[in-house]
Amino acid sequence: MSKVMLSTTPVVLTTAGRAGLQERLASARRAAAGTDEGSAERQRFLAEITAMEDALRQSVAVEEVQEDPTIVELGDEVVVQDAVGAEETVRIVHPLEARQGADHISVDSPLARALLGHRPGERVLVDAPAGPYELTILDRRRLS
Structure with a gap:
C-alpha cells in the first residue's frame, strides 16, 4: 500500500x-x-x-497517510499523564469520528491541538475552556 x-x-x-x-x-x-x-x-x-x-x-x-513516528499526529492513540499521576489514553481523530467513543477526541479540540507535533516525554500546556493545565505525553501509536 x-x-x-x-x-x-x-x-x-x-x-x-x-x-x-x-x-x-x-x-x-x-x-x-x-x-x-x-x-x-x-x-x-x-x-x-x-x-x-x-x-x-x-x-x-x-x-x-505518511506517518512521523516521533511526534503526535492525527490518527494517533496517545497516553498522557496529569500533574497528580493519573493516566489517560485518547485517540486523535477527524471531527466526524470524534463522537464514536469516550476516548475519541477531535483534532480540533484544545487537548488535541496541545498534543499535535509533540513527542513522548514532553510536557504540554492545554488551553482548555475551564482553564489551562499541563500533561506529559507518555506514549503514542498509530491507529488503524
Whole structure:
C-alpha cells in the first residue's frame, strides 16, 4: 500500500470511524425516507446525508497517510499523564469520528491541538475552556 502526503486537512478515518460514519449515513437515509417531502426536517437530513457522502468520498484511511513516528499526529492513540499521576489514553481523530467513543477526541479540540507535533516525554500546556493545565505525553501509536 502506498502512502500519500496530504497538505490540507483531509478526512482521515480509522477503520472503525469509516464504519461508524457509514452506519450514521444509513440511519440518516432511513430517517429522511420517513419524513414529509419538503419538510424542514427532511431538508436537514438531506444536508447531513450530502455532508457524510462527501466526507466518505474524500476520505483516506489513516494507514494511507505518511506517518512521523516521533511526534503526535492525527490518527494517533496517545497516553498522557496529569500533574497528580493519573493516566489517560485518547485517540486523535477527524471531527466526524470524534463522537464514536469516550476516548475519541477531535483534532480540533484544545487537548488535541496541545498534543499535535509533540513527542513522548514532553510536557504540554492545554488551553482548555475551564482553564489551562499541563500533561506529559507518555506514549503514542498509530491507529488503524
